[in-house]
Amino acid sequence: MTLAKLDNLMVAATSSSPEVHGDEAAGSLSLQGESYPENSFEFFRPILTWVADFLERDGRALTVDLRLTYLNTSSIKCMMDLLDAMEDAHKAGRAVSLNWYYDQENDRALDLAEEFREDLTLPFHTLPVSPPSNFIA
Amino acid sequence: MAELDKIRQFLAAEGILMSFHGPFRHSIIEELGKAVRKHLETETVRKSAMADVFSVFIEAAQNVSNYAKRKDWEEAERARVQNGILVIGRQGEAYQIRCGNFIHPRDAGPLLARLDHLATLDAAGLKALYKKQLHAEVPPEGTGAGLGLIRMARTASQPLCYAIAEGQGGLDFFSLTVTL
Numbered sequence: 507m508t509l510a511k512l513d514n515l516m517v518a519a520t521s522s523s524p525e526v527h528g529d530e531a532a533g534s535l536s537l538q539g540e541s542y543p544e545n546s547f548e549f550f551r552p553i554l555t556w557v558a559d560f561l562e563r564d565g566r567a568l569t570v571d572l573r574l575t576y577l578n579t580s581s582i583k584c585m586m587d588l589l590d591a592m593e594d595a596h597k598a599g600r601a602v603s604l605n606w607y608y609d610q611e612n613d614r615a616l617d618l619a620e621e622f623r624e625d626l627t628l629p630f631h632t633l634p635v636s637p638p639s640n641f642i643a
Numbered sequence: 644m645a646e647l648d649k650i651r652q653f654l655a656a657e658g659i660l661m662s663f664h665g666p667f668r669h670s671i672i673e674e675l676g677k678a679v680r681k682h683l684e685t686e687t688v689r690k691s692a693m694a695d696v697f698s699v700f701i702e703a704a705q706n707v708s709n710y711a712k713r714k715d716w717e718e719a720e721r722a723r724v725q726n727g728i729l730v731i732g733r734q735g736e737a738y739q740i741r742c743g744n745f746i747h748p749r750d751a752g753p754l755l756a757r758l759d760h761l762a763t764l765d766a767a768g769l770k771a772l773y774k775k776q777l778h779a780e781v782p783p784e785g786t787g788a789g790l791g792l793i794r795m796a797r798t799a800s801q802p803l804c805y806a807i808a809e810g811q812g813g814l815d816f817f818s819l820t821v822t823l
Contacts, residue, residue, distance in 0.1 A: 521673040542676070542701050544669035544708075546788075547781070576694070578701050579790035586777050612690035614698070625774070 512563060515556045523549055524574060528556045535560075536571040542578035550584035557591055567601035568592070573635070575609070577618065589622055596628035603629040610634035658739075660686075662730040666722075667707040667744070676701060679731065692823065695798050696731065696738050699821045702791040703742035704729060709787045710746070720747075723814060737800070738823045745814040751807045754817065758805050761796045769797045795821050 515528030515535070524539035535557065543549040560568055570592065577585060592602045606622075608615035616632060623630045654662065661682060663675055679700050683693045704727075711725035727744035746754065764772060773793045781788055796803050804820040 521677065522669070542705065576697060576701070578698075578705060579794050580705075580788040583777060583781065583788035583790060609690065612694050614691050614694040621770075621774075 512556070512559050515552065517552075526553060528553070528560070530560065533560070533566045534569045534571065536573070538571075538573040540576050541574050541581040542576060543581070546578065546580035546584050550581070550588070554584070554588055554591065557588060561591070561595045561600065561602075565600060567603070568595070569603050569605070571605045571607070573607045575615075582618070585622070589626060589628075593626050593628050603631070605631045605633055607633045607635045610636060657732055658734050659730055659732040662728070664726070664728045666725045667704050667711065667727050667729075668725070669708060672701070672704045672708060675704070675729075692738065695823050696740065699740045699795050699798055699823065700729070700731065702795055703740060703819065703821070706787070706791050707742065707744045710744070720814070723812075740821045740823075741818065742821075743816060743818040745811070746807070746817045748810070748813075748815050751809075751815050751817070755805075755807060757792060758803060761792060762802050764796070766797070769793060773797065795819075799823060 512530045514530050515526060517523075517526035519525035519539040520543075522540055523543040524537040524541050526535075526537050528535045535553070537553075541549075557568070557570075570588075574581075589604070592604065596602050606619045608619055610616075616634075619632045623632070661675075661679065663671075665671070676697065679697055680693065683696060688696075707727040708725065711721055716724065724745045724747075727742060729743075730741040732739045732741070761769065761772075773790065776789050776793060779789065792803070799821045801822045804822070806818050808816045808818075
């Protein structure tokens with residue numbers, strides 16, 4: 507069975523939701539900005555679907571870059587679902603990796619990433635970013 | 644005008660930096676969130692303190708707005724439960740976020756039971772509960788992940804302080820104080 511080519515995923519940022527860019531050809535997904543949308547489950551559904559569709563196709567690597575200033579708890583829940591899907595792919599031998607960029611002046615930002623990382627075995631890089639550099643909205 | 648000055652004096656005496664009373668709609672929460680950040684930037688607080696205030700503010704406000712979105716409200720009730728009050732204050736170095744809203748009496752018991760349970764947990768217990776809830780199935784109708792109160796309890800430097808006042812026009816009034 508041949509699957510139709512996966513479209514790129516493009517969502518513009520709002521005050522409370524991140525810019526999303528899923529690039530099929532590059533095998534990359536990036537989220538950048540705030541994440542406390544009115545309904546996180548609705549917001550993340552197409553992202554989770556895009557990742558599932560990407561992983562279902564040929565065996566190419568997937569790199570996810572996260573530059574999120576704030577995640578509310580329902581976004582954290584959705585992020586856990588995303589990372590669980592990546593973890594499953596990783597355990598099945600797929601090349602997936604995660605780059606989590608955090609504001610190095612904000613202790614809480616690293617704590618949040620570390621709490622995700624401690625439950626996962628996939629390549630998970632926490633990378634400090636120096637503000638201002640447009641990182642803090 | 645004398646009354647306005649009384650309100651001002653009261654806010655100053657209580658160390659209140661910001662207060663909002665009205666409908667907790669998403670667009671309003673977004674704008675208040677920006678105001679909270681701007682205000683704290685001028686107070687030159689540490690980034691982590693600012694992040695904590697912002698986080699508790701968002702969780703508390705979205706709890707109210709999610710609660711009001713439940714399907715089983717009559718319209719008049721929905722308007723009342725969407726209206727809440729949120730106050731951010733500062734006593735010395737400690738920030739305090741206080742949030743209040745009307746709830747249906749049938750929800751009072753389960754909410755108190757949850758908060759009473761959280762109050763028995765130490766940092767490790769709260770973390771374990773947080774992790775368990777993080778992997779729990781979310782009811783399909785829900786807009787929240789059931790993590791908000793746990794996160795607030797984890798962020799706070801003191802146990803959450805809460806009360807439910809019974810029966811005002813058929814609804815109870817829930818108030819929550821989070822001290823950072």
